[in-house]
Amino acid sequence: MGINNIPVIAIDGPSASGKGTVAQQVSRNLGFHYLDSGTLYRLIALVATQRGVNLADEEALANIAKQLRVTFKDKEIRLGGEDVADLIRTEACGNGASRVAAHFQVRKALLGRQRAFRLDPGLVAEGRDMCSVVFPDATLKIFLAASAETRAQRRYKQLMEKGADVNIATILQDIRERDARDSDRSVAPLKQSANSSFIDTTLLNITEVVNEIQRQYTEICVKNV
Numbered sequence: 001m002g003i004n005n006i007p008v009i010a011i012d013g014p015s016a017s018g019k020g021t022v023a024q025q026v027s028r029n030l031g032f033h034y035l036d037s038g039t040l041y042r043l044i045a046l047v048a049t050q051r052g053v054n055l056a057d058e059e060a061l062a063n064i065a066k067q068l069r070v071t072f073k074d075k076e077i078r079l080g081g082e083d084v085a086d087l088i089r090t091e092a093c094g095n096g097a098s099r100v101a102a103h104f105q106v107r108k109a110l111l112g113r114q115r116a117f118r119l120d121p122g123l124v125a126e127g128r129d130m131c132s133v134v135f136p137d138a139t140l141k142i143f144l145a146a147s148a149e150t151r152a153q154r155r156y157k158q159l160m161e162k163g164a165d166v167n168i169a170t171i172l173q174d175i176r177e178r179d180a181r182d183s184d185r186s187v188a189p190l191k192q193s194a195n196s197s198f199i200d201t202t203l204l205n206i207t208e209v210v211n212e213i214q215r216q217y218t219e220i221c222v223k224n225v
């Protein structure tokens with residue numbers, strides 16, 4: 001099967017919209033591969049911070065992106081020998097990622113690496129520009145939305161469960177700032193791509209969102225038979 005015939009479900013949406021959890025479940029249910037593209041930007045932010053690289057230095061960041069030696073295995077994300085899965089999930093790394101991701105050269109350096117995840121029998125890819133740039137020919141494109149307050153509550157709950165000492169007002173402020181930065185930037189801004197399906201998850205739970213995406217995917221498959 002040619003690579004462009006391998007199905008892709010591309011899922012985008014603002015920070016804390018639940019796209020990670022939803023995408024993982026859909027990929028598991030369908031037996032598809034999974035790409036969490038935000039992880040790549042978080043990894044670059046982590047390496048840059050460890051090396052003292054300024055997050056405004058596009059060229060240095062693009063070099064980090066090109067040389068990134070990362071392996072994904074189950075829940076482990078190995079950078080060199082170290083499992084950094086927990087380290088990159090911090091709010092600081094998320095904010096750093098959003099700054100790193102604003103650089104065109106960084107995005108360009110990651111393009112091929114992301115497309116290489118398109119493997120048989122299919123891929124669920126989540127993150128900004130999955131629908132518009134990385135997989136413009138995706139079989140199904142989804143934009144997940146939820147109010148900033150709902151997203152702050154979800155993130156708060158998630159962090160509390162991990163035992164983190166967090167404050168909901170700070171999380172809400174972070175989410176608003178990240179939304180503004182992600183929406184206003186000139187390179188790959190956060191916006192719904194033209195032919196994607198909009199799902200407002202404010203009043204839906206994870207299972208309902210997962211089922212809706214799978215329903216839409218099945219509908220497309222049936223039409224294409």
Ligand code: C5P
Nearest residue numbers: 037038039041097098101127128129182
């Ligand atoms: O999804 P996650 O919170 O891990 O992404 C961190 C940041 O990386 C986002 O705020 C966004 O700015 C950036 N990002 C991106 N393009 C992607 C995935 C993430 O610009 N495909």
